[in-house]
Amino acid sequence: MVVLNRIYTRTGDKGETALGDGARVPKDSARVAAYGTVDELNAALGVARLHADGETDAALARIQNDLFDLGADLATPEPDKDAARPHPALRVTGAQVDRLEAEIDALNARLSPLRSFVLPGGTVLAAHLHVCRTVARRAERLVVTLAAAEPINEPGLRYLNRLSDWFFVAARIANDDGARDVLWVPGQNR
Template identity: 50%
Template sequence: MGHRLSKIYTRTGDDGSTGLGDGSRVQKDSLRVEAYGTVDEANSTIGVVLTHASVPDSIRSCLLEVQHDLFDLGGELCIPGHSAIEASFIERLETQLDAFNADLPRLKDFILPGGGPAAAACHLARTVVRRAERRVRSLQREETVRSEVLHYLNRLSDLLFVIARRLAREESGQEVIWDRSR
């Protein structure tokens, strides 16, 4: 296990640099820091979803597991050459996605983010995960990033979309349909 922080501030980042997990230092606005920082942001938005009492236990346990995965994924991005995300993580997301989607009606129209507080928070988490995916892709064009990382984020955004649909039905009984004729 890495270092335990007893003192939170070190002043080592005051020059605009930060330490990676391998001990090297990079600028705080580097593609790598931007990528794992956005993964951290995505994890935080999932934490916001979990604060809502209306989240059913099945979704709650799924999202808690995702939070652990995202911490691992951030570690993989923070430590160049480190591997943490496995194909089995992606397969688990697909299984959960299929289960949560099984009894939802087929989409005929676009839906708007909303449907209740937890559903709206889940849509926000989905969009932050999509941004994390874009940041990781930008990093992948410059440095080595394993494909499993992108696959995981892509599948996670799909899962969050389906969970948001379920939460909207739990909270308000319906989703907010985009009215193209308005």
Template identity: 50%
Template sequence: MGYRLSKIYTRTGDAGETGLGDGRRVPKDHPRVEAIGEVDALNSQLGLLLAQLAEQEGMWLGLSELLEVLAPCQHRLFDLGGELAMPAYQALDQAEVARLEAAIDRWNEEVGPLENFILPGGSLLVAQAHVCRSQARSAERRCQQLNALEPLSGVTLAYINRLSDLLFVAARLIAKRLHIQEVLWQAAPKP
């Protein structure tokens, strides 16, 4: 890829607009820009989770599989951002959705059925996986809002949906492999 940023600021966005890959200029609060921003925020949170997993990997060998499955997701999220910035561009394909589904099925079998609602917590790693999951849901909502105005590909929408599912199961798998009790929701006491 031959793209180089020789200058970080351009001053072209100072009036509240930004440029898309197809040449259009749109307000910075346009649904497309909102979706790009949410995907970028998810990618940043996922980067934090991956860094934390990498730091723990030497002590807990069971985390290497999580790194292998989740690390490519950062690249695919960047691709998804490209799709959002350049509406005619299509980078994601059904094979990537299938890759996530295979990991979800494999990990879900290991953690077993969910018997109660769980809360984000138990450890920093588990909580960060849940932060990523909730950020993925936010990105999905923004993509769906954009989809109502300017249709997105079904693969794009399926990918972001499946990624949030993967991150939920990843949080549970981290807890299981590190022998951390899941934080179970407790209903408020009845008066």
């Protein structure tokens, strides 16, 4: 259980923060940038939820919880093989990725195939989901950068990759099953 009875601690006043394993790192480290961007995505998703209801809102709530799991995962480095940890770290699992894939398939089955790229927009919810999609892609790029420097939990990276696809399909659903999609017209304004 998490207990937060004090919000400020002053321990980060010199530009460092603690990871899930207690190690202190600079606040601009690749790991902090990755999980910080996942946190930013979660906040953008909170705004999107203001415009969602029913099953869409329930799905977005599940994703918000998954994003906290992912943040905890990224905030806790993979241990050395010989290191003992008193409690196992929370890790994103393949089952969470599988759930996203199943949801993408179910949502996409409702849509007509695209004949053009979609511009972000349409309904308010769709526009917010497109913002979430782009923040998810940025988070994914930062996790790739982190993975080049140190080991990560691979399902977390796969989760972010699927999540941006989920947001794309969900944005089309929010655009009246694609009827209100704003389509790109190449060279329209030449």
